[in-house]
Amino acid sequence: MIAIGAPGFSDWQGSVVIYNKANFATASILFVDHNYDKDFNTIMGYSVAIGQFFYDKVNYIATGAPRSKETGSLASIGDLNYDGFKDIAVGAPYENEGHGAVYIYHGTRFGLSKNYIQRIAAADQLSAFKLRGFGLSIATGHDVDNNDYPDLLIGSYMSDKAVLLRSRPVMSIKLSIKFNLHKSSEEIAQIDLKNQNCQLNSILYSCFDVVYCLHLKGEYLPKIQNVIVSFEIDSKLKRRGFVKVDENKLHQFNREANVSTKSNQCLEPISIYLDVRFVVFKCFQTYNINNQPKTEDKLTPMSISLSAKLNKEEQKSEFCKECPILSNEASISRNLDFETGCGIDQHCTADLRLDVRSNLSFILQGLNTEFPLYVQITNKGENAYSTKLQLAIQPAIDVNQISSYCEEHIEHEMVKINCDINNPLEEEQSKEIFFLLGLSKLSSTTQSITVDANVTTPSKSFSLKCEYLNSNLPMLPEDLTSDDESEESDVEMGNLKMKEEKVSRREAKLNEDDFNANTTAEKEPMLKLVSMKKFLSFD
Incomplete structure (x- = not known):
């Protein structure tokens, strides 16, 4: 199949002409009634891209219309994030008072993403070059720096310049956590405050371990990646639990670790201590005595939240073609109930x-x-x-x-x-x-x-x-x-x-x-x- 843009068709409303390789004598003309969407059909077919943007592996046609609100040039840029679906770049050369911008859309199993993944604006990221008309033309399909990721060449016709945008490896992080008995592989589903199995400075505490694992996924990644993991313990009721870091009792802290890519790696567990003096039970209170803060409760589950990001300090200040970027916000949150002694449903009905x-x-x-x-x-x-x-x-x-x-x-x-x-x-x-x-x-x-x-x-x-x-x-x-x-x-x-x-x-x-x-x-x-x-x- 061959698709040819015909932007002058129907008084410059535009169309796309499709030829079958088996029979060039006949052609199909693709165009949308301009009376239906007058703003969209303006020089449609000025640019044409073909790609497998859906999970069905069927080739689809995407076309640009430079006089429409958003699209000008359009190009299939290959699989930028190596998820198995083709991605596209859309140029908007008249945006930002004529400076222009380029939008990146990912293909997914449900089709092209509804929202752009990245916006590259001439007036923002590339302001030093004083570009105008940036995004009128896009050339792709070449890996100019040999990092196995396709790069883009963007034309800025009103500035007589072309800008090379190099791609970096794309990585995703998947987090998982589970709760174990202290220094044990036995997983727990509830916190038993009666089991005070930890001691700090001669004080007994109930405690449990948080086992957390990271899976770094992507193609052509460095073998080892430095990652910063942020922990938040019981964000709403912070007095109930803490982690001992050096000599401090913390509810929020970071851990830095070198993690192997392409494998699920579990790091050293952290121990959470619960001070039973503060794990008391918050209830409806008619009178606030002396404006003292109300104590926390144990009927509300304890939340453990983690997030992960790449350590940017490890990356070089100049462009690093091997240094990955994250494709997602890596975070996870889980709740752990307290043992109440009120049956399987854990709901207490007192009389x-x-x-x-x-x-x-x-x-x-x-x-x-x-x-x-x-x-x-x-x-x-x-x-x-x-x-x-x-x-x-x-x-x-x-x-x-x-x-x-x-x-x-x-x-x-x-x-x-x-x-x-x-x-x-x-x-x-x-x-x-x-x-x-x-x-x-x-x-x-x-x-x-x-x-x-x-x-x-x-x-x-x-x-x-x-x-x-x-x-x-x-x-x-x-x-x-x-x-x-x-x-x-x-x-x-x-x-x-x-x-x-x-x-x-x-x-x-x-x-x-x-x-x-x-x-x-x-x-x-x-x-x-x-x-x-x-x-x-x-x-």
């Missing part, structure tokens, strides 16, 4: 029960100076991670005693307390917390103390389950009691109305020994603060 109690039925103003509060959280479901207890006590009172894993602050005339509970709070496990609240600063007009309590934990599909309690503790005037009389009276407790006996001053004083946190069946507290109990779900 939390909240119990708030005190051994005071009421408070006598002027007599009771402290108010004990006991909170018990029980999990009846699967492991509860990132369990948080939140208390809001109104009016604002002093906190005389608080657990080391709780913090309090004053906000809007109320005390807010946040506590981190066991991580995890396992099935059928309970956690009890004691608070001692001071009453010395209460106003004499205060009628009750309100305690709002809720406990939250991530549940299945990462929604939040919350158990909520609201209770009121009445304040009774001091003259309500006497030392020698005992009568019955009605006492309001939230929404509950119950019979209470008037008690003496001695009986109303705080006695913490009356509360046994480990016994619920044999000995109940004097009063269980419950008036409302319900589940809330936050999506």
Whole structure:
């Protein structure tokens, strides 16, 4: 088959005439109705290229139209990247106010790439030559520097110059990673924080190894290539894991390696250490205490990202015909889940029960100076991670005693307390917390103390389950009691109305020994603060 451009056909709309070698007496005329696309059919056939641009190995015709928006000259330039498909160069001599440019398109198994792979502009990369009309003509098919890659000769007719563009080897990098037990070939699918199998400076850590491999592919490449691999450990939650480089704990770092081409080469694994002090469980948090940063969670998988590039410092400043260029952005990212103990699906469905109690039925103003509060959280479901207890006590009172894993602050005339509970709070496990609240600063007009309590934990599909309690503790005037009389009276407790006996001053004083946190069946507290109990779900 012979294709001949006929740019003057049909009043210079242009066409391509195709002859069959077996019969030159007949010809087929290829042209597109210029009424359909007036801008495209302008001197079509000025340049013609034939090549196998698709996977079917059939020859296709590409033609240029110098008065169209983009194409002027056009040439099949061979297989620049040695992927088995022919590539083309398209000249645009009138682009950039007449300076011109050349576009490179790769052939693929689906045809020519929709977007250009490279743009060579006379006004940018070749500005020193002061070219005009660059790209009107393209000559190809010759390897002038003997590196086995075809080179291009581009005409710049308005400058009376021709520019030789030499090609360099094209290389691709394929990355792969897997996770192994530390110093073992056994692959892991989850991180087990209970297995603290690494030690740094006398501190035990849970750790695992990242095994990463590079496959450099291309034709006529140097046998060894210097590559820089960039690592990013847990980009969103950087405190959970680190890599020890010299004496530093890093989340981002580079490694340089000499890699053999045309083979899958695995490099020395890197060890990632997880500090369990920071691998705690982030959950919905109503109150931000002292503007401290929120801690990271372990229900979110840990991400490990790698990217690779050629070490350009190893390449010479002048043109290096053997030095390859990358045809792709080499990167990979994988996630590694944490072991949660919640079955195969790794989704934990907890069932939390909240119990708030005190051994005071009421408070006598002027007599009771402290108010004990006991909170018990029980999990009846699967492991509860990132369990948080939140208390809001109104009016604002002093906190005389608080657990080391709780913090309090004053906000809007109320005390807010946040506590981190066991991580995890396992099935059928309970956690009890004691608070001692001071009453010395209460106003004499205060009628009750309100305690709002809720406990939250991530549940299945990462929604939040919350158990909520609201209770009121009445304040009774001091003259309500006497030392020698005992009568019955009605006492309001939230929404509950119950019979209470008037008690003496001695009986109303705080006695913490009356509360046994480990016994619920044999000995109940004097009063269980419950008036409302319900589940809330936050999506």
